[in-house]
Amino acid sequence: MYSVRIKICGVQDPFTAEAAALAGADAVGMVLAPGRRQVSPEQARAICQAMPPLVARVGVFVDAPADEVRQIACYCGFDLVQLHGRESPAYCRSLGLRCLKGVAARSRQALEQADNYPVAALLVDTYLPGRVGGTGQPFDWRLLENLPLKLPFILAGGLHPGNVGRAVALLRPYGVDVSSGVEVNGQKDLQLIKTFIKRAKEVSYHAAG
Template sequence: MSSLRIKICGIRDPRTGYAAALAGADAIGMVLAPSRRQVTPEQAREICQALPPMVTRVGVFVNTPAEEVRQIAHFCGLDIVQLHGQESPDYCRNLGLRCIKALPARDRHTLEQARLYPVSAILVDAFVKGQTGGTGCTFNWHLLDDLDLKLPLILAGGLTPDNVGRAVALVRPFAVDVSSGVEVNGQKDIHLITAFIKRAREVCTYAAGY
């Protein structure tokens, strides 16, 4: 718990990415798939180049051909790719890049499929039919009770400065991932980002007994 990592996703410009990193974000996510938060590879590269060292650069993809993912990751300087589609375990295995596989919290059986994926971490997001993330919806966190994935768990789905403390205390994830929960009128808000990071770290530190 004391090493909780925080990812701010859906960053669309270098200035906001840099400000989020200075506020304490460990990772910055850029959406390279159809979305209202989508950026071009050129924009993602600019964001990656603007970030301070030691901040993880994450590219989000949805059912993108593997060779295209590899090319974009190399061009942008991504550290890891986050896969939000129906990518198979074999797709992840053969990609040749560090991966985070996102799974919807549809039910316990769906989450147990995470064990099949040869990836660096599993991200669990709310299940919303027809959407692949960034919905602003939460899910029943008790679905994760005693779920031994043998992999780091990243919690996403409707997190905000108001509920992230409760989420961290209950789920005790490796990391939390937020996008819409730190936006105002569809734009990232640095005050909300700062509040989110502060609250998550406060609960993490308290739980660790420091």
């Protein structure tokens, strides 16, 4: 039976992380890179410790030194690290950690090339020059239609409760990733998180039938 995995990203406090997990999120992401949603390693560790078991704890990094990523991942207790910069396949391999690789949806060729990364899954996000995710804007999903990727892919970029069902029904991704689409005035909204999870899960359940 097909059931899409759901990652709530850019979480900044233990209460939101626990609430998202209890609402059915499969993974919670914490951003360690500079930006509006950045948390410190100490904050990320507290979030990880507050989460219930069997929910993946994901640390998001952008072009950070490998030793720093390993050290922070161990300190916080991350299950996976998400690499959202220009990290090479060799860099990913050298970490010795389970990785998700963020890929900008520039073209089908770019996605096919990323399919050779030694990672657990690709996170396909909107391409905007000078940005490395968190754009809040969707891309042309047709880039992914009937694309024979070997790696599982997680769909990101401009998802929200109003379009996630259509995205899941059209592409049947391994997972979906949301941040700004479940925020109000820059803050995570628990009702939006619950609605997003409900709509994504119910569509994937029916799609399986």
